[in-house]
Amino acid sequence: xxxxxxxxxxxxxxxxxxxxxxxxxxxxxxxxxxxxxxxxxxxxxxxxxxxxxxxxxxxxxxxxxxxxxxxxxxxxxxxxxxxxxxxxxxxxxxxxxxxxxxxxxxxxxxxxxxxxxxxxxxxxxxxxxxxxxxxxxxxxxxxxxxxxxxxxxxxxxxxxxxxxxxxxxxxxxxxxxxxxxxxxxxxxxxxxxxxxxxxxxxxxxxxxxxxxxxxxxxxxxxxxxxxxxxxxxxxxxxxxxxxxxxxxxxxxxxxxxxxxxxxxxxxxxxxxxxxxxxxxxxxxxxxxxxxxxxxxxxxxxxxxxxxxxxxxxxxxxxxxxxx
Amino acid sequence: xxxxxxxxxxxxxxxxxxxxxxxxxxxxxxxxxxxxxxxxxxxxxxxxxxxxxxxxxxxxxxxxxxxxxxxxxxxxxxxxxxxxxxxxxxxxxxxxxxxxxxxxxxxxxxxxxxxxxxxxxxxxxxxxxxxxxxxxxxxxxxxxxxxxxxxxxxxxxxxxxxxxxxxxxxxxxxxxxxxxxxxxxxxxxxxxxxxxxxxxxxxxxxxxxxxxxxxxxxxxxxxxxxxxxxxxxxxxxxxxxxxxxxxxxxxxxxxxxxxxxxxxxxxxxxxxxxxxxxxxxxxxxxxxxxxxxxxxxxxxxxxxxxxxxxxxxxxxxxxxxxxxxxxxxxxxxxxxxxxxxxxxxxxxxxxxxxxxxxxxxxxxxxxxxxxxxxxxxxxxxxxxxxxxxxx
Numbered sequence: 001x002x003x004x005x006x007x008x009x010x011x012x013x014x015x016x017x018x019x020x021x022x023x024x025x026x027x028x029x030x031x032x033x034x035x036x037x038x039x040x041x042x043x044x045x046x047x048x049x050x051x052x053x054x055x056x057x058x059x060x061x062x063x064x065x066x067x068x069x070x071x072x073x074x075x076x077x078x079x080x081x082x083x084x085x086x087x088x089x090x091x092x093x094x095x096x097x098x099x100x101x102x103x104x105x106x107x108x109x110x111x112x113x114x115x116x117x118x119x120x121x122x123x124x125x126x127x128x129x130x131x132x133x134x135x136x137x138x139x140x141x142x143x144x145x146x147x148x149x150x151x152x153x154x155x156x157x158x159x160x161x162x163x164x165x166x167x168x169x170x171x172x173x174x175x176x177x178x179x180x181x182x183x184x185x186x187x188x189x190x191x192x193x194x195x196x197x198x199x200x201x202x203x204x205x206x207x208x209x210x211x212x213x214x215x216x217x218x219x220x221x222x223x224x225x226x227x228x229x230x231x232x233x234x235x236x237x238x239x240x241x242x243x244x245x246x247x248x249x250x251x252x253x254x255x256x257x258x259x260x261x262x263x264x265x266x267x268x269x270x271x272x273x274x275x276x277x278x279x280x281x282x283x284x285x286x287x288x289x290x291x292x293x294x295x296x297x298x299x300x301x302x303x304x305x306x307x308x309x310x311x312x313x314x315x316x317x318x319x320x321x322x323x
Numbered sequence: 324x325x326x327x328x329x330x331x332x333x334x335x336x337x338x339x340x341x342x343x344x345x346x347x348x349x350x351x352x353x354x355x356x357x358x359x360x361x362x363x364x365x366x367x368x369x370x371x372x373x374x375x376x377x378x379x380x381x382x383x384x385x386x387x388x389x390x391x392x393x394x395x396x397x398x399x400x401x402x403x404x405x406x407x408x409x410x411x412x413x414x415x416x417x418x419x420x421x422x423x424x425x426x427x428x429x430x431x432x433x434x435x436x437x438x439x440x441x442x443x444x445x446x447x448x449x450x451x452x453x454x455x456x457x458x459x460x461x462x463x464x465x466x467x468x469x470x471x472x473x474x475x476x477x478x479x480x481x482x483x484x485x486x487x488x489x490x491x492x493x494x495x496x497x498x499x500x501x502x503x504x505x506x507x508x509x510x511x512x513x514x515x516x517x518x519x520x521x522x523x524x525x526x527x528x529x530x531x532x533x534x535x536x537x538x539x540x541x542x543x544x545x546x547x548x549x550x551x552x553x554x555x556x557x558x559x560x561x562x563x564x565x566x567x568x569x570x571x572x573x574x575x576x577x578x579x580x581x582x583x584x585x586x587x588x589x590x591x592x593x594x595x596x597x598x599x600x601x602x603x604x605x606x607x608x609x610x611x612x613x614x615x616x617x618x619x620x621x622x623x624x625x626x627x628x629x630x631x632x633x634x635x636x637x638x639x640x641x642x643x644x645x646x647x648x649x650x651x652x653x654x655x656x657x658x659x660x661x662x663x664x665x666x667x668x669x670x671x672x673x674x675x676x677x678x679x680x681x682x683x684x685x686x687x688x689x690x691x692x693x694x695x696x697x698x699x700x701x702x703x704x705x706x707x708x709x710x711x712x713x714x
Contacts, residue, residue, distance in 0.1 A: 234699060237702045241561060244558055244561055245561060248558025249558060280556060284709040291705065300696055
């Protein structure tokens with residue numbers, strides 16, 4: 001799969017996402033080995049290099065051996081060694097592929113720009129933090145073979161595996177090699193089931209919507225994956241507080257409310273929907289129950305998990321009772 | 324004149340301490356000194372003068388003339404510069420084990436002036452259990468000449484192992500009239516204002532002084548006591564709760580803003596930051612960042628505590644307001660704490676039953692417990708405001 005132009009004499013990989021960095025490095029190594037199986041790979045640590053070490057590494061070999069040099073933590077290079085790297089970059093040896101790994105960020109940014117200026121191929125490997133980015137990456141991964149992938153299947157896989165990129169990509173690779181035809185939620189369901197992670201806010205939303213079973217299910221999933229009970233009570237408090245503020249603000253245009261309450265408009269709309277099921281008295285009871293639970297999970301009760309479940313029950317009951 | 328003059332309305336305590344000082348003087352002179360002991364626990368409600376009493380006692384122990392109040396020894400002890408009197412004031416949320424170890428090490432030294440080696444711990448209730456256990460050794464097997472003075476709101480705030488080895492000095496809330504008299508005599512406050520401030524502060528002398536002399540403090544108190552009137556609907560109750568928490572936070576930030584920055588600058592100067600001249604590279608020396616981080620951690624802990632203290636004061640004022648309401652409902656004829664708000668109290672008293680007033684007082688006190696138990700302050704105050712609304 002690697003395109004042939006991977007074998008440039010200079011490559012910089014920018015970013016800290018381990019998986020992407022490892023992939024970029026192994027793409028170069030694979031391509032080099034495909035051209036010449038005897039290619040030698042050496043790794044250097046930027047922080048540990050002394051001035052002069054690089055002269056030896058970069059000197060052309062007597063027998064014209066091909067080599068891949070991986071320079072890790074290039075941002076930690078000292079001023080002298082960085083100058084040596086740049087001097088080499090101006091006149092690279094054709095048998096050597098230098099792969100410099102830079103963490104991104106402001107440290108040694110000059111080195112990075114200079115390397116790119118000298119004609120280095122730049123590979124992005126920035127940390128994947130947003131859910132949507134993770135989703136894009138997974139989708140690309142599944143479509144890599146030209147397979148059809150439904151959006152629901154991507155969701156199902158994300159739910160089942162969680163947020164770890166390495167695990168997501170290996171699960172995707174497994175799915176691609178084990179199955180044929182389009183990838184649908186059913187195909188994913190055959191191999192992966194359940195839910196790896198659940199957030200406090202997802203639980204709070206279920207409870208505020210009156211879905212006790214759904215909320216309890218999420219809480220149990222969360223407990224098994226180490227979701228701190230404090231996050232659940234604080235998310236519950238936050239959601240209920242928003243509902244109470246929106247509910248008592250009365251009928252007003254969304255944008256006016258957003259300004260008045262300091263919430264983004266989409267949140268106002270969502271909260272207005274949630275507020276429809278609530279009466280003021282119910283909200284009052286629910287918030288007090290959550291406050292009691294917050295004390296319980298912070299050491300007031302012996303069993304924090306039970307305290308959270310009881311709070312969820314109280315919230316759902318408060319919603320129903322005051323209707 | 325005597326060092327005990329600063330104690331307001333605590334005649335029994337002064338008598339007890341004076342007797343002990345007499346016995347201590349005997350012991351110093353080589354006598355038996357029965358009636359003096361090595362560990363003392365000063366208890367009493369906030370503002371009753373626990374630390375004032377403890378400091379005065381320390382001064383009297385060091386003074387050759389049993390606490391005359393005008394010799395250099397007394398001055399040094401009262402102003403905190405006496406070599407044989409160490410005062411430990413926990414500024415953060417807790418008193419750390421490291422602090423306790425320092426206290427132990429210090430108390431083992433022989434007194435430089437040959438009388439007593441006094442260590443005073445203000446807010447001993449801020450010792451965690453493990454800190455108390457560290458300190459226990461010094462209380463259990465005291466070195467000769469060592470005297471440990473602990474201050475705490477009540478005996479229950481300390482481990483039984485500690486308090487059983489201390490002699491108790493119970494201070495009481497001084498009467499409002501005594502506090503008012505002090506305000507008039509020492510601070511030249513106008514009698515009407517003095518009597519208002521003394522009652523509103525509920526025996527807390529420092530607070531009474533602030534209320535009597537500082538318009539800002541009076542305004543803050545009025546804002547807090549406006550809460551019972553702003554509980555119209557659930558949304559308003561939440562907004563009122565937020566205002567209360569924000570006011571406490573603002574007060575803490577204001578205090579931190581001036582103090583934290585000055586401390587940080589002093590430390591970075593001590594570490595050589597900003598220095599010029601030969602040999603200075605201009606960058607902070609190695610290890611300096613760690614010290615700065617440690618300072619920031621301490622400042623954060625202190626900020627949290629200031630905020631909690633401010634909130635706690637507000638809650639006490641609120642509880643007293645509902646106490647006034649209850650007194651009106653039951654017709655006890657008790658003197659109201661917040662005399663200036665009797666109109667409001669009357670309105671609420673007419674509009675509700677004594678039962679719901681009791682529920683409301685409980686809600687306020689529960690909120691104090693909750694905040695002490697680390698519940699998010701905003702959530703705790705919201706729950707209280709909602710409970711106050713429904714009664």
